[in-house]
Amino acid sequence: MTKQEALFRYLLRLGDNALIQSYRLSEWCSRGPILEEDLAMTNISLDYLGRTRALYQYAAIVEGKERTEDDLAYKRPEIQYYNNLITELPIGNFAFTIARQLLISVFEFLHYTQLSQSKDETIAAITAKTLKEIRYHKVHSRDWCYRLGRGTEVSHTKLQQAFDEAWMYTGELFEMCEEDQILMADGVANNLEALLPAWKEEVSRILADSDIKVPNVDYMQTGSRKGIHSENLGHILSEMQYLPRAYPDAIW
Amino acid sequence: MMDQTILETTFQDKIDKDLNIEPKDQMPEKYRIHLIRQISQHAHSEVIGMQPEGNWITRAPSLRAKQILLAKIQDEGGHGLYLYSAAETLGISREELIEQLHSGKAKYSNIFNYPTLNWADIGAVGWLVDGAAIVNQVSLQRTSYGPYARAMVRICKEESFHQRQGYEIMANMMKGTEDQKAMAQDAMNRWWWPSLMMFGPHDSDSPHSGNAFLWKIKRKSNDELRQKFIDKTVQQAEVIGLTIPDPDLKWNEAKQCYDHGKINWEEFTRVINGNGPCNKQRMDHHIKYHEEGAWVREAAAAYQQKINEFNS
Amino acid sequence: MSNDTQLDLWEVFIQNKAGGNHTHAGSVHASDRQMALQNARDIYTRRNEGSSIWVIPSKYVTASNPEDADMLFDPSTDKMYRHPTFYVIPEGAKQI
Numbered sequence: 001m002t003k004q005e006a007l008f009r010y011l012l013r014l015g016d017n018a019l020i021q022s023y024r025l026s027e028w029c030s031r032g033p034i035l036e037e038d039l040a041m042t043n044i045s046l047d048y049l050g051r052t053r054a055l056y057q058y059a060a061i062v063e064g065k066e067r068t069e070d071d072l073a074y075k076r077p078e079i080q081y082y083n084n085l086i087t088e089l090p091i092g093n094f095a096f097t098i099a100r101q102l103l104i105s106v107f108e109f110l111h112y113t114q115l116s117q118s119k120d121e122t123i124a125a126i127t128a129k130t131l132k133e134i135r136y137h138k139v140h141s142r143d144w145c146y147r148l149g150r151g152t153e154v155s156h157t158k159l160q161q162a163f164d165e166a167w168m169y170t171g172e173l174f175e176m177c178e179e180d181q182i183l184m185a186d187g188v189a190n191n192l193e194a195l196l197p198a199w200k201e202e203v204s205r206i207l208a209d210s211d212i213k214v215p216n217v218d219y220m221q222t223g224s225r226k227g228i229h230s231e232n233l234g235h236i237l238s239e240m241q242y243l244p245r246a247y248p249d250a251i252w
Numbered sequence: 253m254m255d256q257t258i259l260e261t262t263f264q265d266k267i268d269k270d271l272n273i274e275p276k277d278q279m280p281e282k283y284r285i286h287l288i289r290q291i292s293q294h295a296h297s298e299v300i301g302m303q304p305e306g307n308w309i310t311r312a313p314s315l316r317a318k319q320i321l322l323a324k325i326q327d328e329g330g331h332g333l334y335l336y337s338a339a340e341t342l343g344i345s346r347e348e349l350i351e352q353l354h355s356g357k358a359k360y361s362n363i364f365n366y367p368t369l370n371w372a373d374i375g376a377v378g379w380l381v382d383g384a385a386i387v388n389q390v391s392l393q394r395t396s397y398g399p400y401a402r403a404m405v406r407i408c409k410e411e412s413f414h415q416r417q418g419y420e421i422m423a424n425m426m427k428g429t430e431d432q433k434a435m436a437q438d439a440m441n442r443w444w445w446p447s448l449m450m451f452g453p454h455d456s457d458s459p460h461s462g463n464a465f466l467w468k469i470k471r472k473s474n475d476e477l478r479q480k481f482i483d484k485t486v487q488q489a490e491v492i493g494l495t496i497p498d499p500d501l502k503w504n505e506a507k508q509c510y511d512h513g514k515i516n517w518e519e520f521t522r523v524i525n526g527n528g529p530c531n532k533q534r535m536d537h538h539i540k541y542h543e544e545g546a547w548v549r550e551a552a553a554a555y556q557q558k559i560n561e562f563n564s
Numbered sequence: 565m566s567n568d569t570q571l572d573l574w575e576v577f578i579q580n581k582a583g584g585n586h587t588h589a590g591s592v593h594a595s596d597r598q599m600a601l602q603n604a605r606d607i608y609t610r611r612n613e614g615s616s617i618w619v620i621p622s623k624y625v626t627a628s629n630p631e632d633a634d635m636l637f638d639p640s641t642d643k644m645y646r647h648p649t650f651y652v653i654p655e656g657a658k659q660i
Contacts, residue, residue, distance in 0.1 A: 026309045030302040033545025036603040039329045043606050049319050070314045094548050143598045151551025243313035250429050252313035276630050330607050337591040346570040546568045552595035
């Protein structure tokens with residue numbers, strides 16, 4: 001693939017991760033365990049949505065076919081989506097959402113810290129701006145890990161279960177393929193595999209402080225780099241893309 | 253211990269002088285009860301209102317629309333929080349307030365017992381429902397109870413974008429395809445009359461307003477506020493080409509305001525008594541997620557005990 | 565249900581700009597300090613108000629009793645020297 005194609009695909013991956021995360025978090029609206037937490041989660045959802053828009057807008061420019069951010073969000077089918085599988089899993093109970101958020105936010109902080117040094121100025125600018133909010137998401141989910149992990153037996157069990165279930169989706173976060181290699185050579189993207197030790201160390205520490213055992217899995221789920229997803233994404237896109245697809249001539 | 257009459261005189265004196273009553277001030281029990289009911293119902297309305305609007309977050313037709321809608325609903329949740337805080341200064345806990353909501357002892361605004369059926373409903377809710385709420389809330393900024401007034405000032409500052417968001421959605425749809433125009437007019441047809449009902453019964457049918465006015469909890473009458481809303485909204489509808497579903501709507505040159513058709517108070521009563529399209533759904537939803545969240549709240553409280561930050 | 569609460573009530577004070585006073589913004593519910601700070605930030609600084617937040621459990625706030633206002637806040641006329649308008653300043657004197 002060309003450098004331009006690589007960059008486009010990479011930006012889609014970043015944007016898709018943000019969009020699907022935002023989507024899942026927004027499902028907590030009016031469903032939170034306490035009103036303050038309802039607001040906290042929609043707040044994080046909004047952060048992700050802002051990030052989505054910045055990334056898609058740049059992606060559209062890079063693609064050079066005059067598509068818009070909305071074209072990218074609402075007109076691509078599942079096989080052209082590159083979000084990690086972990087983002088599309090259902091919200092589950094509050095423990096699952098928190099566990100998932102923690103795993104992702106620790107990764108994002110490491111990833112985006114590197115990207116903020118990207119030779120691509122736009123990527124550097126977008127990612128530098130998001131570091132503050134990623135840190136906030138990380139602290140939020142970390143603190144809830146402490147509360148749930150050490151709170152009651154019920155919450156402890158649920159949190160352990162949540163990490164046990166999510167763990168097999170974490171390997172995929174660090175997968176690299178052709179676009180990563182091309183972009184890395186130019187200093188635009190970073191080495192994801194190299195982030196694994198730091199991620200493991202930080203997550204292990206937080207889990208230990210939450211009285212949670214680090215799960216052991218035999219196999220890491222995979223597929224999203226090729227656009228092969230779980231059944232979840234189909235349902236997300238049917239719902240999300242409904243209006244523009246039902247009314248293709250309409251501008252909203 | 254001060255004499256009851258002296259206490260009430262000092263209290264009424266403050267009211268008459270347009271001074272705020274604050275949480276630690278002496279106040280008649282009836283005033284306290286009235287406020288708890290009014291403020292908490294206002295809070296409940298904001299929270300229940302998150303449901304019909306939340307219904308379209310996942311289907312918002314553009315990223316920008318999604319962002320704006322999410323921000324708006326977040327604001328609403330925040331308003332609920334400000335109001336619960338204000339109510340709590342009157343000596344009632346949020347646990348009790350939620351229990352009152354679940355038992356039906358406390359009500360929430362009738363308007364949220366209606367469904368959001370198409371994207372234009374989100375426009376109608378922002379434009380008409382928030383529009384009506386703004387008319388009411390602006391007036392409440394001068395309500396006598398300090399914490400309530402201050403919450404209203406904060407809310408009013410944040411409310412202005414809500415109405416614009418709704419109106420913009422309607423305006424865009426009215427400039428769009430035939431399908432979009434039909435959706436917008438359909439939403440208008442369904443939300444207009446319930447929005448008028450938000451201001452409550454006609455003044456002549458409001459038996460409990462006496463004290464509300466005497467104690468300056470209420471500053472303007474239902475009909476006054478309703479008229480204000482109609483007069484500003486009709487013009488906005490005309491600008492974008494929407495028809496108000498009221499054949500009796502007519503400009504009254506002498507009174508310099510709009511005459512309007514009869515409100516269907518039978519519908520109002522029916523919905524407020526539980527037989528609206530969404531009453532059960534709204535309450536079931538709130539109860540369900542409250543119960544499902546119990547283990548989370550318990551965990552947080554247990555953790556708080558364990559870390560004992562204040563050594564108490 | 566006896567362990568199920570809406571957590572504790574905390575009071576929130578926001579400093580809008582560096583060097584200004586922290587003013588009371590309202591309350592939030594939270595179980596611990598970290599949650600109280602984050603909730604306060606989410607609810608009271610959505611429009612970028614604030615550079616600093618203070619939170620305190622409501623039960624630790626001590627408030628003066630309005631009935632004691634006379635005693636505490638007597639605008640006694642015999643302490644006029646505390647007010648800047650009490651003094652006659654020669655014309656032309658600057659920065660005073």
